[in-house]
Amino acid sequence: MSPLNGSLLRRSVLTVVTASALSTMALHAEPLSRPFSDRTVPAITAQMKPKGMAMAQGSFRKAEAPVSGGFSISEEGGKTVLTLSGDFKTNDMAPDLWVAFSPSATPLAMSKAPAYPLKPGTYTLLTKLQSSKGAQRYVIPASIDLKAQKSVLIWCQKFNATMAWAPLKP
Numbered sequence: 001m002s003p004l005n006g007s008l009l010r011r012s013v014l015t016v017v018t019a020s021a022l023s024t025m026a027l028h029a030e031p032l033s034r035p036f037s038d039r040t041v042p043a044i045t046a047q048m049k050p051k052g053m054a055m056a057q058g059s060f061r062k063a064e065a066p067v068s069g070g071f072s073i074s075e076e077g078g079k080t081v082l083t084l085s086g087d088f089k090t091n092d093m094a095p096d097l098w099v100a101f102s103p104s105a106t107p108l109a110m111s112k113a114p115a116y117p118l119k120p121g122t123y124t125l126l127t128k129l130q131s132s133k134g135a136q137r138y139v140i141p142a143s144i145d146l147k148a149q150k151s152v153l154i155w156c157q158k159f160n161a162t163m164a165w166a167p168l169k170p
Helices: 003-027 041-048
Strands: 054-059 070-076 079-084 097-102 124-128 136-140 151-156 161-167
Touching: 054 161, 124 136
Parallel strands: none
Antiparallel strands: 054 070, 070 079, 079 136, 097 124, 097 151, 151 161
8 A cells, every 4th residue: 555545544533433423413512502611511411311202293284273283192291291393383363272182082073163162071271371372381180181182172162162183192
């Protein structure tokens, strides 16, 4: 092997090793949302841990109002969490919106358009909706038996109008 070929081979190996190291660092990089001095190793390690696998997920369907986005339910840190997707959006003019569960996979089958009212006792309220759009997270208390629930609803309590719903799919 000539000295030129040996030098070229060493540079190629060094380039591959460097590229591999840089790509690994990029995969585990922390966003620059705060100064470097504020970052800690435990925070970086916590970000690298994968979130819980989805126990259920689905896409919202229109009822009273146009809707986009979906949800997932997963176990995180020993808690069951409902997460609405970043592209979630429903009627921003509707007051008093709540997240609810229904034991029916077709919760609107027994109600009529346009409001799709819910009958008392046919749903379980989780909590008030934080916002009519965007990613949101809600801890589901152990008192709600998810095995008995078949759908998630976005519901206007003031006017008893269902904005959107989604079947729970494993």
